[in-house]
Amino acid sequence: KNQVEQSPQSLIILEGKNCTLQCNYTVSPFSNLRWYKQDTGRGPVSLTIMTFSENTKSNGRYTATLDADTKQSSLHITASQLSDSASYICVVSVGGVSQGNLIFGKGTKLSVKP
Amino acid sequence: DSGVTQTPKHLITATGQRVTLRCSPRSGDLSVYWYQQSLDQGLQFLIQYYNGEERAKGNILERFSAQQFPDLHSELNLSSLELGDSALYFCASSVALGPLEAFFGQGTRLTVV
Numbered sequence: 524k525n526q527v528e529q530s531p532q533s534l535i536i537l538e539g540k541n542c543t544l545q546c547n548y549t550v551s552p553f554s555n556l557r558w559y560k561q562d563t564g565r566g567p568v569s570l571t572i573m574t575f576s577e578n579t580k581s582n583g584r585y586t587a588t589l590d591a592d593t594k595q596s597s598l599h600i601t602a603s604q605l606s607d608s609a610s611y612i613c614v615v616s617v618g619g620v621s622q623g624n625l626i627f628g629k630g631t632k633l634s635v636k637p
Numbered sequence: 638d639s640g641v642t643q644t645p646k647h648l649i650t651a652t653g654q655r656v657t658l659r660c661s662p663r664s665g666d667l668s669v670y671w672y673q674q675s676l677d678q679g680l681q682f683l684i685q686y687y688n689g690e691e692r693a694k695g696n697i698l699e700r701f702s703a704q705q706f707p708d709l710h711s712e713l714n715l716s717s718l719e720l721g722d723s724a725l726y727f728c729a730s731s732v733a734l735g736p737l738e739a740f741f742g743q744g745t746r747l748t749v750v
Contacts, residue, residue, distance in 0.1 A: 527679075566639060566727055566741030567680070612679070624693075627679040 526548045527615050527628035535634045540603055544631045546596040546613030554624070555618040558587050558598045561610045561630065570598070570611075603635045639653050641742035649748045652728065655716040658745045662709055662730030668692070669711040670739065671703055674725040686711055718749045 536542050541629040548556070555574045559567035571580045573596070580587050583603045600607055610630040612628045617624035640663035651748075652655055662669050671683040682695035686705035700718075705711040715722060725746050729739040 564725070564744070564746070566641070566729075566743050568639070568741070572738070595726060627681075629677070629679040634715065 525626045527626045529628040529631050533632040544598045548594050548615045550615040552618035554618045557614045559612040608635045639740040643712050643742035658713040660711045660728030662727045666730035666732050668731045670729045671713050672727040
């Protein structure tokens with residue numbers, strides 16, 4: 524069964540600190556992996572998209588890594604800001620061209636405190 | 638602003654009723670996707686349309702239906718509503734058939750009482 528699991532479920536950090544969110548997946552065949560940021564009550568916004576051959580991708584203070592062998596990904600946030608408080612969703616695309624083949628994790632809820 | 642517009646933002650209705658959610662994709666995007674996000678759950682894919690035609694179906698209930706019109710806007714119809722249908726409903730759009738990049742709307746929060 525295609526699944527995406529994220530940890531931790533929630534995380535509280537102080538402003539300025541770094542943090543790392545984890546994503547493990549059992550999806551086959553694998554096409555790509557994305558990280559989305561979702562503010563409460565709003566639509567998800569794409570942070571990074573990585574294909575099988577990419578193992579690191581950065582977007583400002585966000586750096587995603589992918590280990591296709593162990594089927595693990597992480598999202599590292601550097602020098603956190605209050606505006607980073609949101610849910611971070613790991614999404615894996617099953618091989619194929621339809622959006623219906625996206626498997627969503629339940630997200631990690633990050634709270635950044637002053 | 639993603640460029641994807643969903644209306645209404647909030648909807649409260651009674652069990653057994655029928656509602657219609659509307660989505661206007663980004664200019665130039667041909668694909669529209671609908672997702673349901675229940676409390677503390679991940680997004681669940683419902684259905685995809687591309688240029689007016691249904692392309693993929695996910696876990697969409699028979700009580701739910703959707704369509705995409707010639708101007709590319711889409712509507713999601715939910716009927717015989719149950720309490721468990723309360724959720725955030727998101728629409729996303731992309732320019733192509735594939736999922737290379739999709740932009741999400743702000744969602745419609747449906748509350749069934």
